[in-house]
Amino acid sequence: MAEDRGGKSAPNQGCRGSGLSGLSGMPGTADGHDVLTIQDAMGRVRFIRAFPGQTLSQMLFLEGLWPTRPFCSGLGKCGLCLVFVADASDAGAASPRDHAGGTPTPDEMAALSPEELEQGGRLACRCPAVGGMTVRLPFAFPSSVAEERAIPLSRPATGSLSLAVDLGTTGLDWLVRDDGGVLAQGRELNPQLAAGSEVMSRLGFALMAEANARMLRDVVVRRLHDLVMSMPTAVDRICVAGNTVMTALLLDWPLQNLAVAPYRRSHPGGFWTTLPFQACSTGEQSRSCASNCAGIDGGRIGSGRTYIPPQPAPFIGGDVSAGLAAIQFGHAGQPVYPFLLADLGTNGEFILALGPEHYLAASVPMGPALEGIGMSCGSAALPGVWVDVAVTPLGLRPRSLPMLERDAPHTLSQPPDRQRISGTGYLALLAGLLRLGVLKRSGGFADGQSPLARNIGANVADVHGERRLVLGADVFLTGRDVEEVLKVKAAFNLAMSRLLAEAGLTPGGIRAFYLAGALGEHVDLSALEELGFVPPGSRERMRPVGNTALAGAALLVASSQARNWIEEMAPRITTLPIGQEPDFFAHYTQRLVFRHV
Numbered sequence: 001m002a003e004d005r006g007g008k009s010a011p012n013q014g015c016r017g018s019g020l021s022g023l024s025g026m027p028g029t030a031d032g033h034d035v036l037t038i039q040d041a042m043g044r045v046r047f048i049r050a051f052p053g054q055t056l057s058q059m060l061f062l063e064g065l066w067p068t069r070p071f072c073s074g075l076g077k078c079g080l081c082l083v084f085v086a087d088a089s090d091a092g093a094a095s096p097r098d099h100a101g102g103t104p105t106p107d108e109m110a111a112l113s114p115e116e117l118e119q120g121g122r123l124a125c126r127c128p129a130v131g132g133m134t135v136r137l138p139f140a141f142p143s144s145v146a147e148e149r150a151i152p153l154s155r156p157a158t159g160s161l162s163l164a165v166d167l168g169t170t171g172l173d174w175l176v177r178d179d180g181g182v183l184a185q186g187r188e189l190n191p192q193l194a195a196g197s198e199v200m201s202r203l204g205f206a207l208m209a210e211a212n213a214r215m216l217r218d219v220v221v222r223r224l225h226d227l228v229m230s231m232p233t234a235v236d237r238i239c240v241a242g243n244t245v246m247t248a249l250l251l252d253w254p255l256q257n258l259a260v261a262p263y264r265r266s267h268p269g270g271f272w273t274t275l276p277f278q279a280c281s282t283g284e285q286s287r288s289c290a291s292n293c294a295g296i297d298g299g300r301i302g303s304g305r306t307y308i309p310p311q312p313a314p315f316i317g318g319d320v321s322a323g324l325a326a327i328q329f330g331h332a333g334q335p336v337y338p339f340l341l342a343d344l345g346t347n348g349e350f351i352l353a354l355g356p357e358h359y360l361a362a363s364v365p366m367g368p369a370l371e372g373i374g375m376s377c378g379s380a381a382l383p384g385v386w387v388d389v390a391v392t393p394l395g396l397r398p399r400s401l402p403m404l405e406r407d408a409p410h411t412l413s414q415p416p417d418r419q420r421i422s423g424t425g426y427l428a429l430l431a432g433l434l435r436l437g438v439l440k441r442s443g444g445f446a447d448g449q450s451p452l453a454r455n456i457g458a459n460v461a462d463v464h465g466e467r468r469l470v471l472g473a474d475v476f477l478t479g480r481d482v483e484e485v486l487k488v489k490a491a492f493n494l495a496m497s498r499l500l501a502e503a504g505l506t507p508g509g510i511r512a513f514y515l516a517g518a519l520g521e522h523v524d525l526s527a528l529e530e531l532g533f534v535p536p537g538s539r540e541r542m543r544p545v546g547n548t549a550l551a552g553a554a555l556l557v558a559s560s561q562a563r564n565w566i567e568e569m570a571p572r573i574t575t576l577p578i579g580q581e582p583d584f585f586a587h588y589t590q591r592l593v594f595r596h597v
Contacts, residue, residue, distance in 0.1 A: 034131040038065060040141045050131040057081050057124035058205065061194040062215055065141055076107030077374055077480070081124040082116065084136040102128070110464045151176070151230045153183040160236040163227060164553035166319060167220065167242035167250065168517075169199055169346045170371045170380055173550045174227060176235070177558070185550075189380065191219040192249075197373045198346035199245040199315075200365070203259045206249060216249045225277040228304075238275070238306040239557035241549045243317035243347060247308060250275075261580055263314035269321075270310040270567040278304045307557055310570035315363035320349045322552025323516050324359075325566045327545070329555055336511045338503070340496065343516040343548065344370055348491055351573070352499040359573040360499050364491040369484040370423035376468075377475045379420030386425035386475075387522040391432040395456060396471065398425065401522070419475040424522040426485055429477065431527035434594055438469070441594045443482045445469060485531070490591035492533050497587075497597070498578050507535040516548040532596040 036059070038046045048063050060066040104117055105126050112121045120136075158178050166173040168190060175185035195216060196202035206213040228235045240250060244265055248255055251273065253266035309318035309325075323343055327335050341351040346368045352360040372378035372385070379385045386398040401422070421429065433439035437448040438457045445467055448457045459470040469477040500507060513534065515523070525539050534542070555562045578584060591597045 036129060036131065037134040038063075038137065039134065040065075040137045040139065042140045044141060046141070050129045050133075053208070054129045055125055056083060056085075056122070056127045056129050056135060057194060058208075058212075059129040060124060060137075062212065065137070066194040067139060067142060076105065076111060076123055076126050077376065078378065079111035079123065082112065082121055082138060083124045083127075084116075084120045084138070085122045085127060086120050086134045086136075110466075150232070151184050151186070151227075153232070155180075155183065157183055157231075157233050160234050161231055162237040162239070162554075162557045163224075163231075163235050164550055164557055165224065165238065165240045165242075166322075166547055166550040166553060167240050167246045168319065168549070169202070169243065169246060170197065170368070170373065172220075172223065173547055175550060175554055176227075176231060177554060182554075190246075191223055192216050197368045197371070198365070199243065200259070202249075203245055203255055206255055207259060213249065213252070213255065217252055220246075220250055221276055224275065228277065234304075236304050237557050238278075238304060239309070239322075239553040240306060241309050241318045241322035241553040241556070243319050243349075244311050244313075244315055245317075247311060247318055251308070258314060263580075265311050265314045268311055268570070269308045269318055270563075270570065272305045272307050274304070275306050278306065307563070309552070309556055310566055312570045312573045313361060313363070313575035315347060316349055316351075316361045316573070316575055319343065319549035319552075320351060320361070321566050321570055322550075322556055323548030324351055324353075324552070324569070325555055325562050326548040326552035327353075327514060328565065329559070329562050330545075330551075338505065338510055339512040339514060340499070340510050341514045341516060341548070342492070342496075344488075344492070345517055346371060346373075348488075348495060350495050350499060352503055354503055357569070357572055359569065360502055361573050361575045362495045362499055362578050363575070364495045364578055366488050366491050367484060369426070369481075369488050372420065372422040372426070375421065375426065375481050375484060376478045377419065377421050378426070378481075379422060381422040381424065381522060382420075384420075386419070386421045386429075388524055389421075389425055389429040389432055391436060391452075393452065395452065396429070396432065419472060421475065422522065424524070426477075426481065427527045427531060428524045429471075430482065430485055430594070431524065431530035433469075434530055439482070439594075443479075443486050443592075443594065445479070486592050486594065489531055489533055489594065490588050493591040493597055494584075494587055495578060496534070498576055502576060507538065510538075510541060513538060513542045514545045514548070515542060516545050531594050532591075535596045 034050055036048050036050050038048055038060070046063075046065070048059060050059065057066065104112075104122060108123045108126055109117065111123060153176075158180055161176055161178055161183070164175050164177070170190055170193065171187060172190045173185075173187045176183045192202060195205045195212070202216065206216055224238070240247070242250065245255075245258055247253070247269070248258060248266045255266070257264040257266060310321045311317050312321060320343055323341060327339075327341060335353065337356070338352065338354045341353070343349045344366060346366060348364045348366040350362045354360065368374045369378070372380050381387050381401055383402060384400050387401045388399040390397045390399070430439060433456075434441070436450065436453040436456065437446055438453050440446050445460045446457065448454050456469075461468055461470065467479040471477060500510075523544070525542050525544070528534050528542070529536055529539055556566065
C-alpha cells in the first residue's frame with residue numbers, strides 16, 4: 001500500500017511492494033533520502049521509494065500514477081510529461097530552477113516555457129528519480145479502483161460471445177461478436193504507452209527489471225479482464241493479434257532475443273492458451289492470478305480460451321498473420337496476385353504475396369511518427385486531432401477526426417488539451433507544402449513562388465534554434481518533424497524496393513497495394529505518391545483496408561478454416577532481414593528525400 005495523504009489509503013496500482021506504507025509522515029527511510037513525495041493536482045500525497053536508474057516517468061508508471069497518453073518515449077520533444085520538482089534544499093536555492101535531479105537539459109529548456117522552468121518544471125522522462133524529491137503532478141492521481149462500465153451492445157446478445165483484440169504498440173482495438181455478428185467495438189490507447197511508444201524502448205524498459213515486464217503484462221491483462229467483465233454474458237473465446245513484442249509481454253515469454261541481434265522470435269504462435277483471468281475461472285488459479293483477479297465473476301468469463309495467431313518471424317507477428325487471413329477471407333473475394341500488404345505503425349511490416357503459397361515478408365523500424373507520437377504537435381488519431389490537411393485558395397484547411405456517438409461510451413481516449421496533428425495529418429500537410437513549393441524535396445523549408453505559397457512561407461521563423469512553420473495559435477511544424485517523416489518514408493521505400501528486387505518484380509507488376517491500420521483509414525492516397533512512399537501512378541492500385549489485424553482476429557477466433565489456413569501458410573513465409581544487411585544504411589540514406597527511389 002502506498003500511503004495517500006489528503007485522502008483515503010489507496011492500493012498501489014503498480015508493482016506490488018514497490019510503494020511504502022506506515023511512513024508516519026516522514027518523507028524518507030531511515031536516512032531520509034530514498035523516498036520521493038508525490039503530490040497530485042488535488043493536493044493528495046503519496047510517498048514512493050526511489051530505485052537507482054529510474055526516471056520519474058518510469059517510476060510514476062510503475063506506481064500506476066501516470067496517465068495513459070501517447071508520450072514521445074523519452075525523446076524529450078513532446079513536453080507532455082511535465083511535472084514540477086523541488087527538494088528540501090530549495091528554500092535556500094538561488095532560483096527554483098536549481099531543483100533536485102540536476103540542471104534542466106537542453107531538451108527541457110526547449111520544450112518548456114520560461115515560466116514552467118522557473119516553477120521547477122521538468123520533463124519526467126528526462127529527470128532521474130532521486131530520493132528526497134517532492135514532485136507535483138499537474139493532474140489528479142488515477143482512480144485506485146478500475147471503473148467497471150457496461151458496454152452498450154447494438155442488440156441483445158445470442159449465446160456466448162467472442163472478443164477480438166488488436167494489441168498494437170500504440171493502440172488497443174477490440175470488437176465483441178456473437179453468432180449473429182458484431183455487437184460492439186472500441187479503440188483506445190495501449191495502457192503500456194507511458195513505458196515507451198515504440199517496441200525497442202518498451203523492450204528496454206521491460207528488461208531493466210523483472211517487475212517492469214510484469215507490470216507491462218499486468219496492465220494489459222487487467223484491461224482485457226475489464227472488457228470481458230463489461231459484457232452481459234460469458235465471453236468464451238478471445239483472439240489477441242499483436243506484434244511479437246506485445247505478444248511476448250502478454251504471455252510472459254523471454255524478451256532478450258527480441259532486443260539484440262541476431263533477433264529470434266520467442267515462439268511460433270498458432271495455438272490456444274488461457275490468460276490469467278481465464279485460468280481463474282477454470283480452477284487453475286495461481287498466486288499471481290489470485291492477486292490480479294480477486295473477485296472475478298467466473299460466470300461472465302466462462303471457461304474461456306485465447307487464440308494466439310502465428311508469429312512468422314522475429315518482427316512479423318500475429319497482427320500481420322491475422323491481417324493476411326483477413327485479406328484471404330475478406331468479403332471482397334479472393335485476392336489477385338501479386339499484392340503487397342503494408343501494415344504501418346511504429347514498426348513497418350510488409351507481406352509481398354506472389355501466389356497462394358509463396359510469400360515474402362520484411363519488417364523495418366518506422367519510429368512513432370506515423371502514430372503522431374514524438375512530433376512537436378503530434379497525437380494519435382483521436383477526436384479533435386487533425387487527420388488531414390488540404391490546400392485551398394484561402395490557405396491550409398485541416399480536417400479533424402470527429403467523436404462518433406457509437407464510440408463515446410466505451411472509448412477511453414480523450415481529445416487532446418490543445419491542437420494536435422496525427423500521422424496522416426502530417427503526411428497530408430507535407431504533401432501540400434511540397435506542391436506549393438514551401439517545402440523542398442530534401443526536407444528544408446522554402447519561400448515558394450505563388451502568392452499563396454509566399455503567404456504561408458511568411459510564417460516560417462527560428463524559435464529556440466530550430467525552424468518552425470507556424471500553423472495556428474498553438475500548432476506548428478518544425479524541421480525535426482519533417483526529418484521524422486523523411487525517416488519513415490525512407491524505411492517504407494527501402495522495404496518495398498527490397499521485396500520487389502527479391503521477387504524480380506517492378507513496381508508496375510504489383511496488382512494491389514493494401515494499406516492497413518490507421519494509415520489506410522485516414523491517409524490521402526495522393527500524399528503517398530507526392531512524398532515518394534510509392535511510385536508515381538500507384539494511386540489507382542492502392543486499397544485502404546482499415547484494421548486488418550482486428551478483422552483477422554475476429555475471423556480467427558470464430559473460424560477453424562481460417563486458423564488452419566494461416567497456420568499452414570505462416571511457416572512458408574520467407575522473411576528478408578533488411579535491417580541486418582550490410583548495405584542497409586547506404587540504401588536507407590539514399591532514400592531520405594521526398595521522391596520515390
